[in-house]
Amino acid sequence: MLKLLNILACAALSVHLAAAQQAAYSVIPEPAKTNLTQGTARTLKLLSDKASPALGKDAYQLTVTPQGAHLSSGGKEGRIYGLVTLQQLQDQLAAHPEGIPCGVIKDKPRYPWRGMMVDPARHFIPMKDLKKFVDLMAYYKFNKLQLHLTDDQGWRLPVPGYPKLKSISSKRAESFGNGTPHEGMYTRQELKDLVAYCAARGIEVIPEIDMPGHNQALAAAYPEFFCFPDHNTKVSTIGGVGLYLVCPHKPEIWKFYAAVFDELRDIFPSTMVHLGGDEAPLEKTWEKCPLSVKYRQQKGMKDVHEELKEFEAKMASMLAARGKKPIFWYEKPWAQASVYRKGDTVFTWRMGLTPSTITETKKQGLPLIIAAGEHCYLDYPQIPGQDNRGWMPTTTLEQSYKLDPAYGRPEQETDHIIGVQATMWAEQLPTLNHLLYRTYPRACAIAEAGWSPMNVRSWENFQRKLADQRQFVLKRFNYNMERTKENEPPFK
Ligand SMILES: [Zn+2]
Structure with missing residues (x-):
């Protein structure tokens, strides 16, 4: 006794x-x-x-x-x-x-991938602002920066031979009815400088070119790339899921993406290109496209997902020719149709689907990065009562902190999980100040989820440390991480 x-x-x-x-x-x-x-x-x-x-x-x-x-x-x-x-x-x-x-x-880190995604497509982020963002990432040991360079609301990558990307796709008339025009495009040199700036801080830059959907800005400049060309298409000024999917049966798109991938190869040393792949309503587009209908009949394809599988395989081989591999936002119907190939890295993101996605991706042999909406979507409000555009759930600091990337499951069920990623979709983040306000301090919680083993993590200790970190960050970066219900910069 x-x-x-x-x-x-x-x-x-x-x-x-x-x-x-x-x-x-x-x-x-x-x-x-x-x-x-x-x-x-x-x-x-x-x-x-x-x-x-x-x-x-x-x-x-x-x-x-x-x-x-x-x-x-x-x-x-x-x-x-x-x-x-x-x-x-x-x-x-x-x-x-x-x-x-x-x-x-x-x-040493628990996971090799500790990423943040920023969205200069919705609101352009000037290079000096991106560098300030990167300084803070490095202070919290993040090591991957994903640049969401294209979307319905803007195209930010210059591509030689496609001048209308700059003159049309990089500009929009206004945002959510505010009457204020918005535009921006990086230069090749600026992006190369960013890559070097990040590399010196241990951060790899991964470009994202979203396809086949999320391409209204591209459609405004090059309507001939799409199933139903509409020469009145404008760069989107609102949010939501659009119907602008590039058409795989237009030879122009293969020439175009070859030029895009050449440019990526020359700018970004990363072996990965994120090809998006989220929110692509095939049933309202390819399903009805006369060229697609005819093609599927000729090839004896049973559905539009077979066509998609061929499309993504062709993109992957174009990337492979340039020493790169595609990575994707995970969509269950795509997985069911075997669009992903064994070894493809995917991100779980949809609210509530991460537990089932962990199981599915393990079976399919897909390395998985956790960007679960309920913990990692840092564009959502962090204090109840803050602006949520009428639909976003509040994700408190504690909710972000609670993320265990393995969801409490044993090693043998989760050894395909390679890390975590915070995502800051920018429909409502027009300036660096807005972006940092929502990113922090929740990014500190995601940093700890990606780095620290569960046995040294504690919400109480994290809160204590954060109180000190507010002072450190204020002094070192002249940035205030204090958050109250009232002190958020307003979005108009
Ligand atoms: Zn088509």
């Missing part, structure tokens, strides 16, 4: 100790392992910076001593993450000049 009591007491003490160790530092995302040692550090000068390949390329170890800090890292990525942790500790020390405890942080 005494022995049992001793064991219980020790267990209670070790839980208490673990909690105390965690509470010593205000690092987000929470490191995988923290051990406090004797003493107090009043300086965090970097005393040594060593390569230790045995740690693994994205792992690092940071030792805080009374004289300063020692870093060892497994690779370029691990070194970047270790230096970021050191920055956060330096910010903590600046707020507590009496000193912070000495200790050893042994750290």
